[in-house]
Amino acid sequence: MTYLYNGDFLTESFRFRSNPEKCIHCGRCIDVCSSQILFEDPEAGGEVRMRPEVDGVCGWAGCYRCQRCMAVCPTGAISILGKDPQDSVTPDQQATADQLAALMRMRRSCRNFLDKEVPREEIDEMLQLLENVPTGSNRQSLEFSVVYEKETMDKLRKLVHDRAFELAEEGVYPGTFNKTDWECQIALEPTRNHGDMFFLNAPHILVVSSPKGVGCWHIDPFLAASWFDLICASRGLGCIIETMPVGALSKMPEVQSLLGIPEDRYFGAILAFGYPAEDFVRGVQREGIMTTHEIKL
Ligand code: SF4
Numbered sequence: 001m002t003y004l005y006n007g008d009f010l011t012e013s014f015r016f017r018s019n020p021e022k023c024i025h026c027g028r029c030i031d032v033c034s035s036q037i038l039f040e041d042p043e044a045g046g047e048v049r050m051r052p053e054v055d056g057v058c059g060w061a062g063c064y065r066c067q068r069c070m071a072v073c074p075t076g077a078i079s080i081l082g083k084d085p086q087d088s089v090t091p092d093q094q095a096t097a098d099q100l101a102a103l104m105r106m107r108r109s110c111r112n113f114l115d116k117e118v119p120r121e122e123i124d125e126m127l128q129l130l131e132n133v134p135t136g137s138n139r140q141s142l143e144f145s146v147v148y149e150k151e152t153m154d155k156l157r158k159l160v161h162d163r164a165f166e167l168a169e170e171g172v173y174p175g176t177f178n179k180t181d182w183e184c185q186i187a188l189e190p191t192r193n194h195g196d197m198f199f200l201n202a203p204h205i206l207v208v209s210s211p212k213g214v215g216c217w218h219i220d221p222f223l224a225a226s227w228f229d230l231i232c233a234s235r236g237l238g239c240i241i242e243t244m245p246v247g248a249l250s251k252m253p254e255v256q257s258l259l260g261i262p263e264d265r266y267f268g269a270i271l272a273f274g275y276p277a278e279d280f281v282r283g284v285q286r287e288g289i290m291t292t293h294e295i296k297l
């Protein structure tokens with residue numbers, strides 16, 4: 001049997017390359033590989049290559065596309081997925097612990113948005129960052145449905161609002177709500193929710209979905225939602241991770257379909273975001289409210 005290591009097939013898929021002129025044979029890429037599929041090929045002068053699958057032992061097809069091999073190589077000898085190691089960020093560029101702590105303490109749920117769109121280019125930049133969100137087994141099968149235009153958002157707002165009231169007339173309420181919960185939301189709508197109990201009058205929403213039943217499908221969207229919330233905070237944007245519209249949409253398959261989320265995809269949260277209407281000049285002080293249990297065995 002002929003195996004294609006760095007041949008055409010891999011060129012099409014993982015595009016793993018190691019540059020023999022740069023390789024110093026330190027073995028770090030082999031040790032760090034999540035799938036343990038790299039080896040120094042004696043038939044190619046010790047060049048690092050992907051292993052084929054032999055006798056049930058995981059081969060190149062098990063590559064997680066995690067890029068750890070490229071990230072650990074001290075000489076930049078490795079390229080995978082067509083990436084140039086020179087284009088990677090480096091440790092000196094990452095946020096410090098203090099910067100991250102300040103960001104987390106300044107972050108809060110936004111419940112009041114300005115009537116102003118975030119530029120499409122900025123939303124795209126934020127979405128691109130979400131490609132770094134960890135996903136179970138690095139499946140990266142999240143999909144993002146986003147409303148860029150406020151005009152579309154206003155149409156969606158009216159659609160969901162009208163349909164929710166129609167359903168309530170029939171005794172069908174959002175998610176697990178009962179009649180009392182629903183009436184409570186109606187009472188709060190003009191004040192706390194600025195006339196929009198579902199999307200809080202935000203100019204944009206983001207819905208993160210995953211394929212039901214595949215990998216960590218019920219966790220991955222929440223991780224992405226949490227990251228997006230922090231990305232918004234880092235740019236001075238307001239964001240809120242909402243479950244109320246999820247409950248509403250669970251009774252409106254036709255609206256889900258309009259959002260590009262077929263029934264075989266799961267979404268646990270909808271993020272509303274935009275420029276915040278309030279300027280907060282202080283972060284939140286929460287120290288001491290969590291319970292911690294030390295595990296000792
Ligand atoms: S991308 Fe990850 S799994 Fe694939 S070869 Fe590199 S380290 Fe191994």
Ligand code: SF4
Nearest residue numbers: 023024026027029073
């Ligand atoms: S980490 Fe880089 S230098 Fe070290 S063995 Fe792998 S390819 Fe060669």
